[in-house]
Each structure stands twice: as C-alpha cells, then as structure tokens.
Amino acid sequence: MADSESRMRTVDVVAAVIRDARGRVLLTRRTEGKDFAGRWEFPGGKRKRGESPEDALVRELREELGIEAEPGPHLITVPQLYPDKHLYLDVRAVVDWHGSPRGREQQAMAWVTMEKLARYTMPPADLPVVAALQQPAHYLVTPTPGEDDASWLEALDAALAGGVQRVQLRAPGLDPARWQRLATAAAKRCRKAGAEVLVNGGVELARTLASGIHLTAAQLLANKRRPLPAGQRVGASCHTLEELRHAQAIGCDFAVLGPVKPTASHPGVDGIGWDRFASLRKHVSLPLYAIGGLGPDDLAEARRHGAQGIAAITALWPALTPTPLP
Numbered sequence: 001m002a003d004s005e006s007r008m009r010t011v012d013v014v015a016a017v018i019r020d021a022r023g024r025v026l027l028t029r030r031t032e033g034k035d036f037a038g039r040w041e042f043p044g045g046k047r048k049r050g051e052s053p054e055d056a057l058v059r060e061l062r063e064e065l066g067i068e069a070e071p072g073p074h075l076i077t078v079p080q081l082y083p084d085k086h087l088y089l090d091v092r093a094v095v096d097w098h099g100s101p102r103g104r105e106q107q108a109m110a111w112v113t114m115e116k117l118a119r120y121t122m123p124p125a126d127l128p129v130v131a132a133l134q135q136p137a138h139y140l141v142t143p144t145p146g147e148d149d150a151s152w153l154e155a156l157d158a159a160l161a162g163g164v165q166r167v168q169l170r171a172p173g174l175d176p177a178r179w180q181r182l183a184t185a186a187a188k189r190c191r192k193a194g195a196e197v198l199v200n201g202g203v204e205l206a207r208t209l210a211s212g213i214h215l216t217a218a219q220l221l222a223n224k225r226r227p228l229p230a231g232q233r234v235g236a237s238c239h240t241l242e243e244l245r246h247a248q249a250i251g252c253d254f255a256v257l258g259p260v261k262p263t264a265s266h267p268g269v270d271g272i273g274w275d276r277f278a279s280l281r282k283h284v285s286l287p288l289y290a291i292g293g294l295g296p297d298d299l300a301e302a303r304r305h306g307a308q309g310i311a312a313i314t315a316l317w318p319a320l321t322p323t324p325l326p
C-alpha cells in the first residue's frame with residue numbers, strides 16, 4: 001500500500017436498496033457541500049462508533065427519509081479507495097418499512113426501475129452494487145471438451161437448466177474447426193435458455209456468433225479499446241492491478257480476478273486470498289467475479305469482499321459437480 005493510502009481514514013457506510021411493490025429502487029441525490037454532490041446514491045450513511053450496521057441503517061433511514069425500516073439480507077460490501085478515504089460500502093436490501101419516504105435533508109428522490117438504474121450517475125462504489133442487482137452472480141467457464149461433443153453439450157444443457165445465466169465458452173487448444181461447430185451449437189443453447197454467452201479469446205468467432213467476448217489477460221493488455229460495441233458484453237481475466245485498471249480504462253463490462261484459492265487447473269499457483277482480492281477491488285469500480293477454487297457456497301463471502309459473484313469451471317459444470325445453484 002502506498003504511504004499516503006496507509007494514512008487515510010477508513011469510513012464504514014451502510015446503504016439500503018429499498019424496493020417498492022413494483023420492484024423499483026429508491027435513489028436519493030447527494031446535496032451541495034458533500035463529496036460527489038449531485039450524484040445519485042442508495043440512501044444511508046456513516047456508521048457511528050460501536051453501532052451495528054443494522055442499527056446504523058435504521059437510524060440513517062429514519063433521519064434522511066422519515067421511515068422505519070427493517071434491514072433485510074446483505075447484498076454486497078464494496079471496498080473502494082476515494083481520494084481521501086478507504087470506503088467500505090455495506091449494502092442491505094430493505095423490503096419492509098413503515099411511513100412514506102421523503103427527503104428530510106432537502107435531497108431529491110427518485111423511484112427507478114431496474115432497467116433505468118444505469119442512467120443515474122452514481123459514485124464509483126455504487127457501480128458494483130448496481131451490477132450485483134442486475135447481473136448474474138455465477139459465471140460458468142466451460143471445461144475443454146473430451147472426445148465426445150454430445151456429452152459436453154448435454155452437460156452445458158444441464159448447467160443452463162440448473163440456473164446458470166452467464167457462460168464463457170472456453171476450450172484452449174481445441175481444433176479451430178471443431179471449436180467453431182461446437183461453440184455455435186453451445187451459443188444457440190445458451191440463447192434458448194436466456195443465458196448470456198461470451199467467447200473466450202476469438203474476436204472473430206464472437207462476432208460470427210453475435211455474442212460477447214471474454215479477453216484473456218494478454219489480449220486485454222493488447223487492446224487499446226473495447227473490441228465490441230456497447231450492447232455486446234466484454235469481460236476480461238485479470239490477475240494484477242495493472243490489468244484491472246486497463247480493463248476499466250477500455251470499458252470492459254466486468255472482469256474476473258483470481259485465483260482466490262489454489263485450484264486443480266493451475267497446480268503450484270497460490271491463491272491471492274480474500275483480503276488481497278478486496279484490496280485490489282478498491283482501486284477500480286468494475287464489477288468483479290472471484291475465481292479459483294470457488295463454488296456457489298462461496299458467494300456470500302465473495303459478496304462480503306466486493307465481488308459480483310463467483311466464476312468457476314468445476315463447481316458449475318454438472319458433469320464435474322452435480323449440485324444445482326441455490
């Protein structure tokens with residue numbers, strides 16, 4: 001950590017995703033004199049010394065909006081480095097409250113549908129929160145097929161039936177003609193199941209299939225701009241801060257960061273661990289999937305360290321681990 005960073009204060013903030021019966025989310029606007037004045041945010045505020053996150057949230061929502069709220073499940077905690085502080089933004093869902101919210105501190109308010117959330121300019125720490133609300137928590141990375149393409153496609157079908165909604169088609173070393181045929185069939189199945197599909201590596205194949213692309217770390221650094229237009233997803237694999245910053249600079253939609261734990265697919269490589277994951281996460285506001293020896297059971301811990309979710313081959317591929325998603 002740079003010396004100036006180590007001297008900065010740490011600020012713990014709790015915020016609420018308050019939803020109405022129509023599923024809209026309540027945003028409030030930061031007032032003049034505050035940092036990020038004019039930007040929209042999730043209502044909430046700083047935790048006082050000795051106060052639990054739940055108590056802080058109840059107090060803040062009472063003070064700011066005049067409602068009595070019941071804090072619901074934890075959504076995500078985003079560690080974020082701001083110019084003057086280390087922020088930990090702990091976000092809870094709130095579906096039960098009494099009273100009618102009004103801006104008691106003269107702040108503007110808006111009930112916003114999920115589709116329109118991204119149109120509201122928010123502080124950097126809120127971008128992973130919005131992604132956690134809108135995008136899948138699990139990212140399946142396919143294993144390289146063995147001899148039999150049919151059983152690989154069957155396993156993909158089973159993963160999709162189990163609830164996977166974002167898939168990276170990856171098969172390093174496979175004969176290109178075979179891969180093109182197989183990826184075409186796989187992309188069709190993903191689309192039919194309503195899942196998003198990204199092709200690892202091949203920009204041309206991604207264009208042919210009209211899908212998204214997942215950049216390897218080397219490809220990421222070689223790209224000076226997004227290889228596909230907005231509307232087609234671009235993801236990237238990252239291991240270092242330089243790669244994460246580059247992914248953010250060229251406008252990737254998300255990145256995959258790891259390995260968090262040691263994995264069978266990369267023997268001899270140590271995991272970076274959750275603390276390192278969170279400290280890298282602080283420097284960018286991209287949605288990040290954690291990868292490396294993780295499965296659906298690690299989702300809550302991943303979210304506590306600022307991850308959008310988990311990416312996995314083994315734990316999400318039914319032929320390897322036959323567990324449906326929670």
Ligand SMILES: Nc1nc2c([nH]c(=O)n2[C@@H]2O[C@H](COP(=O)(O)OP(=O)(O)OP(=O)(O)O)[C@@H](O)[C@H]2O)c(=O)[nH]1
Pocket residue numbers: 011013014015034035036040041042043044045046087089123124125126
């Ligand atoms: N409440 C809230 N704060 C957020 C969000 N996102 C985000 O980056 N923050 C940051 O968290 C910090 C908490 O701000 P705050 O509103 O409680 O406090 P403040 O310093 O602006 O004013 P205050 O000292 O008068 O309470 C600010 O640095 C703010 O920019 C969010 O969605 N909600």
